Amino acid sequence: MIELGPGPSFFEHLTRDRPDLLPATSTVPLGEATIKAPHGTTIVALSYADGIVMAGDRRATMGNVIASRRIEKVFETDHYSVLGIAGTAGIAIDIAKLFRVELEHYEKIEGTRLSLDGKANRLASMIRSNLQMAMQGMSVVPLFAGFDTFAGSGRIFSFDITGGLYEEVEHHCIGSGSPYARGALKKLWEPGLGATAAVKIAVEALYDAADDDSATGGPDPVRGLWPVVYTVDATGAHRVEEPILSDMAREIIAERTASGKEA
Amino acid sequence: MSAQYYVSPEQLMKDRADFARKGIARGRAVIVASCADGIALIAENPSGSLHKIGEIYDRIAFAAVGKYNEFESLRQAGVRYADTRGYSYSRFDVTGRGLASVYAQSLGAVFTAEAKPFEVELAVLEIGESPEDDTLFSLNFDGSIAEQPGHIIMGGDTPALRESWNGYWSGKDLNAAGIDEVIRAAAHVLPGVGESPEDARLLEVAMLERVTSTGSHRHFRRLDTPTIARILGSRK
Numbered sequence: 350m351i352e353l354g355p356g357p358s359f360f361e362h363l364t365r366d367r368p369d370l371l372p373a374t375s376t377v378p379l380g381e382a383t384i385k386a387p388h389g390t391t392i393v394a395l396s397y398a399d400g401i402v403m404a405g406d407r408r409a410t411m412g413n414v415i416a417s418r419r420i421e422k423v424f425e426t427d428h429y430s431v432l433g434i435a436g437t438a439g440i441a442i443d444i445a446k447l448f449r450v451e452l453e454h455y456e457k458i459e460g461t462r463l464s465l466d467g468k469a470n471r472l473a474s475m476i477r478s479n480l481q482m483a484m485q486g487m488s489v490v491p492l493f494a495g496f497d498t499f500a501g502s503g504r505i506f507s508f509d510i511t512g513g514l515y516e517e518v519e520h521h522c523i524g525s526g527s528p529y530a531r532g533a534l535k536k537l538w539e540p541g542l543g544a545t546a547a548v549k550i551a552v553e554a555l556y557d558a559a560d561d562d563s564a565t566g567g568p569d570p571v572r573g574l575w576p577v578v579y580t581v582d583a584t585g586a587h588r589v590e591e592p593i594l595s596d597m598a599r600e601i602i603a604e605r606t607a608s609g610k611e612a
Numbered sequence: 613m614s615a616q617y618y619v620s621p622e623q624l625m626k627d628r629a630d631f632a633r634k635g636i637a638r639g640r641a642v643i644v645a646s647c648a649d650g651i652a653l654i655a656e657n658p659s660g661s662l663h664k665i666g667e668i669y670d671r672i673a674f675a676a677v678g679k680y681n682e683f684e685s686l687r688q689a690g691v692r693y694a695d696t697r698g699y700s701y702s703r704f705d706v707t708g709r710g711l712a713s714v715y716a717q718s719l720g721a722v723f724t725a726e727a728k729p730f731e732v733e734l735a736v737l738e739i740g741e742s743p744e745d746d747t748l749f750s751l752n753f754d755g756s757i758a759e760q761p762g763h764i765i766m767g768g769d770t771p772a773l774r775e776s777w778n779g780y781w782s783g784k785d786l787n788a789a790g791i792d793e794v795i796r797a798a799a800h801v802l803p804g805v806g807e808s809p810e811d812a813r814l815l816e817v818a819m820l821e822r823v824t825s826t827g828s829h830r831h832f833r834r835l836d837t838p839t840i841a842r843i844l845g846s847r848k
Binding site: 363453 | 661663666667668688691692695696698699700826828830
């Protein structure tokens with residue numbers, strides 16, 4: 350049979366020719382308990398009238414220690430999609446970086462963009478390849494969202510460590526603070542939100558997560574650290590600027606202070 | 613055992629070079645020129661999907677003439693080389709010079725060792741901060757490489773095209789020209805293309821923008837047919 354040349358996947362190219370460059374997917378010795386490595390935490394995504402919003406807090410933890418206060422866990426992966434990651438930070442950041450190159454590589458080789466479903470499927474198979482590490486406690490769980498240019502709407506996808514791919518509606522959160530963020534989103538989200546309202550809801554949901562989960566960082570007015578927030582609509586992915594987030598976070602803090610609730 | 617006829621190395625190389633040159637001259641031409649807005653890549657190419665011009669990396673583009681299957685495999689190998697390098701080192705470490713020298717080596721190896729040389733001519737282009745900082749490499753079927761400041765013309769009846777191009781720009785400054793002016797110049801020079809908006813579908817045009825409109829790290833942008841038609845139509 351005629352062998353067709355290498356395909357448009359950068360991940361397959363590395364697996365075949367440069368496995369040394371792949372994220373740490375090899376196994377660690379059995380018998381070791383979990384390896385102590387920084388973990389990233391809460392990511393929220395929600396849909397609004399024109400697309401989707403994704404936001405992540407800025408904290409990474411290692412056991413009870415704060416490993417980083419300024420880590421960024423939400424990435425623009427191409428013009429129409431964003432990726433948020435929770436789990437072992439080192440592997441997660443490598444997978445996000447590889448996924449970004451994967452999408453760009455496909456686009457250059459084929460001369461056209463992957464469909465949003467195609468992108469989600471590629472990501473699922475990359476997560477599946479990390480299963481062995483996940484069994485050792487080094488799991489990576491992403492949240493992927495983007496604007497589907499065929500359907501003309503924003504869509505959100507969640508994954509499990511086995512590479513399972515699930516499409517979510519309205520909103521979704523991952524990471525240790527997700528139960529609290531989910532509660533907030535359930536009360537605050539409504540159909541047909543505007544972009545600004547949706548960004549504020551995302552910041553507020555992260556605030557609630559940070560309030561009850563020690564591994565999630567809240568807004569930090571002392572250091573001037575705010576969540577990383579992206580919006581994706583028909584015009585592409587845009588990072589929400591720091592001054593806007595700073596005002597929003599301060600507003601939320603002021604509202605909560607004024608309401609005088611303690612619990 | 614059959615007797616091997618002696619062929620002198622000079623004759624062998626000359627035959628191979630003649631063979632490759634003939635193949636390349638049969639094809640339609642590509643013009644690459646660096647101007648104030650960036651580097652313009654313009655090909656006479658009636659096909660909307662079989663490209664002669666492609667994106668390699670953030671600031672690097674590729675143009676080719678000759679046999680499609682041969683330069684397409686070289687383009688894909690170039691994208692793999694650049695992405696692997698950028699992924700394992702950093703985006704900053706991918707350079708046009710590095711890519712051009714890898715291409716030169718593989719073209720040279722094929723020219724001497726394989727049954728048939730590649731019938732292609734390539735250009736590897738890297739955009740800089742100003743037209744003086746742009747680097748334009750042209751590569752030949754035998755692996756010879758040259759850095760050409762300003763512009764590269766490949767394929768077709770190259771000497772005639774070069775004369776016509778130089779005539780167009782005599783008394784005008786290419787470095788100060790905008791992309792529209794360069795596209796109109798190319799339409800004027802390329803033999804199979806007229807200068808009316810209807811000829812836009814015969815052209816494949818892309819550019820490496822000096823400043824990207826979206827602030828993206830990728831400077832390569834393809835111009836669609838309506839845009840090219842509008843540019844050709846706005847001739848003064």
